[in-house]
Amino acid sequence: MSSSSSSALETEIFQYIDLHQSDFIKDLKEWVAVESDSVQPVLRKEVMRMMALAASKLEALGATVNSVNLGSHQLPDGQHLPLPPVILGELGKDPQNPTVCFYGHVDVQPARREDGWKTDPYTLTEIDGNLYGRGSTDNKGPVLAWINAVETFRALKLAIPVNFKFIIEGMEEAGSLGLEKLLEEEKQCFFSDVDFIVISDNLWLSKKKPALTYGTRGNACFFVEVEGGDKDLHSGTFGGIIHEPLMDLVALLDSLVDPTGHIQIPGIYDSVAALTEEERKLYESIEYDIEEHKNNSGVKKFLYSSKEEILLHLWCYPSLSIHGIEGAFHEPGIKTVIPAKVIGKFSIRQVPYMDLSVVKQQVEEHLKNVFSKRNSPNKLKVSMPLGAKPWVADVNDPLYKAARRAIKTVFGEDPDFIRDGSTIPIARLFQSITQKRVIMFPIGAADAGEHSQNEKISRHNYIEGTKVFAAFFLEISKLRGQLHETSSPETNN
Ligand SMILES: C[C@H](N)C(=O)N[C@@H](Cc1c[nH]cn1)C(=O)O
Ligand SMILES: [Zn+2]
Numbered sequence: 001m002s003s004s005s006s007s008a009l010e011t012e013i014f015q016y017i018d019l020h021q022s023d024f025i026k027d028l029k030e031w032v033a034v035e036s037d038s039v040q041p042v043l044r045k046e047v048m049r050m051m052a053l054a055a056s057k058l059e060a061l062g063a064t065v066n067s068v069n070l071g072s073h074q075l076p077d078g079q080h081l082p083l084p085p086v087i088l089g090e091l092g093k094d095p096q097n098p099t100v101c102f103y104g105h106v107d108v109q110p111a112r113r114e115d116g117w118k119t120d121p122y123t124l125t126e127i128d129g130n131l132y133g134r135g136s137t138d139n140k141g142p143v144l145a146w147i148n149a150v151e152t153f154r155a156l157k158l159a160i161p162v163n164f165k166f167i168i169e170g171m172e173e174a175g176s177l178g179l180e181k182l183l184e185e186e187k188q189c190f191f192s193d194v195d196f197i198v199i200s201d202n203l204w205l206s207k208k209k210p211a212l213t214y215g216t217r218g219n220a221c222f223f224v225e226v227e228g229g230d231k232d233l234h235s236g237t238f239g240g241i242i243h244e245p246l247m248d249l250v251a252l253l254d255s256l257v258d259p260t261g262h263i264q265i266p267g268i269y270d271s272v273a274a275l276t277e278e279e280r281k282l283y284e285s286i287e288y289d290i291e292e293h294k295n296n297s298g299v300k301k302f303l304y305s306s307k308e309e310i311l312l313h314l315w316c317y318p319s320l321s322i323h324g325i326e327g328a329f330h331e332p333g334i335k336t337v338i339p340a341k342v343i344g345k346f347s348i349r350q351v352p353y354m355d356l357s358v359v360k361q362q363v364e365e366h367l368k369n370v371f372s373k374r375n376s377p378n379k380l381k382v383s384m385p386l387g388a389k390p391w392v393a394d395v396n397d398p399l400y401k402a403a404r405r406a407i408k409t410v411f412g413e414d415p416d417f418i419r420d421g422s423t424i425p426i427a428r429l430f431q432s433i434t435q436k437r438v439i440m441f442p443i444g445a446a447d448a449g450e451h452s453q454n455e456k457i458s459r460h461n462y463i464e465g466t467k468v469f470a471a472f473f474l475e476i477s478k479l480r481g482q483l484h485e486t487s488s489p490e491t492n493n
């Protein structure tokens with residue numbers, strides 16, 4: 001479904017992509033078949049295998065590939081595990097051409113058939129035009145769509161109008177371990193001639209309408225630990241005569257957010273940036289179907305009922321979510337135990353201009369204050385193991401205009417300009433460390449089910465996504481001269 005405004009060159013490219021759909025899907029099937037789950041240590045060798053597969057795919061494309069060894073990391077139990085290498089790839093070095101660096105990850109979130117998948121998560125399966133499989137959208141599909149687009153130019157023996165760089169990692173789902181250090185080391189080398197970085201690791205806001213993303217929230221992850229004695233206790237022998245750590249923890253967690261979703265931590269909203277008139281206008285034109293979003297989530301009711309309120313609370317305001325409790329009994333059945341030590345896990349998605357260190361201090365003070373009122377003899381510990389900052393780009397950047405034209409050519413309509421409530425920590429790091437601009441160019445639809453059961457990419461999104469990247473290469477090549485005129489990215493949010 002390509003628009004009638006395509007040039008002869010674009011038509012030739014799009015026809016090739018349509019004709020080679022099966023090959024592109026075969027490649028995705030091969031990648032999805034690798035259980036490259038970076039979260040579970042036992043699967044690390046599969047992540048390694050996936051990195052090797054990605055490196056050979058880039059080599060087959062004609063790229064030079066440097067698989068950078070990042071050493072190892074230590075698990076909480078003291079065990080050392082090797083980190084997967086990060087792939088730095090390069091294709092084309094014409095000084096007349098702009099150089100675009102594509103970032104992607106080929107590790108995935110855990111998935112088991114018994115979690116409620118309709119099909120085996122590691123066997124890409126097509127049902128009604130949808131390709132189901134772990135990593136199909138997050139993020140193997142988009143990485144391959146970019147590679148397919150480059151491959152198309154080479155297969156058709158067309159002059160490639162841009163130089164490509166690739167940075168592909170295998171630890172994104174586990175916090176991109178080692179990547180920040182690599183960016184520091186490579187900022188004057190690998191990144192020196194990069195004009196901008198493309199990330200395709202998030203979703204459109206709708207099932208059908210394409211989108212370009214100009215902002216993501218940050219994420220401050222917290223552990224709150226309450227420790228009583230040195231062992232678990234029988235609730236018949238000790239219940240009623242001790243301060244139970246899990247009761248303290250439940251009270252602490254309960255103090256964080258009220259039933260309307262408002263965060264109860266004093267001062268937390270103090271630095272939240274006000275919505276600008278320019279942005280408010282963008283919101284008006286965004287197509288957002290509340291019912292569709294509700295259906296995608298499987299919940300019956302949202303906290304807010306208007307489009308503007310929902311988008312504001314996802315994109316421009318902080319939110320606090322509780323993720324779990326380590327040490328608490330969670331298996332089916334009954335166990336009449338009082339756990340000795342429990343760790344509550346929650347995170348705060350922050351927005352410009354919230355400061356991570358201030359947020360950390362506010363959280364600590366609030367929890368200590370609530371805890372002190374309980375007169376509990378238990379020990380309280382609060383830590384912030386991960387802090388990622390929000391990212392915002394300028395929608396008036398020529399890059400966004402080029403991407404918008406590519407989308408119009410392929411999908412026949414203008415994209416929505418959206419922010420994303422989730423976090424891609426590396427986007428902000430790319431900006432602040434390498435000083436390069438970043439564009440987020442998603443090809444996955446709102447119902448892709450990233451991190452969830454039955455993750456999918458539709459055949460349509462995968463193939464049209466390949467075309468839109470190819471069209472983007474042609475649009476970028478027209479930006480020669482304009483790429484250097486724009487100032488360095490703003491990173492003070
Ligand atoms: C949007 C991206 N695919 C993603 O899922 N990112 C994670 C990253 C994260 C943030 N804190 C910890 N991990 C997310 O937004 O949850
Ligand atoms: Zn991802």
Ligand SMILES: [Zn+2]
Nearest residue numbers: 138173450451
């Ligand atoms: Zn993910």
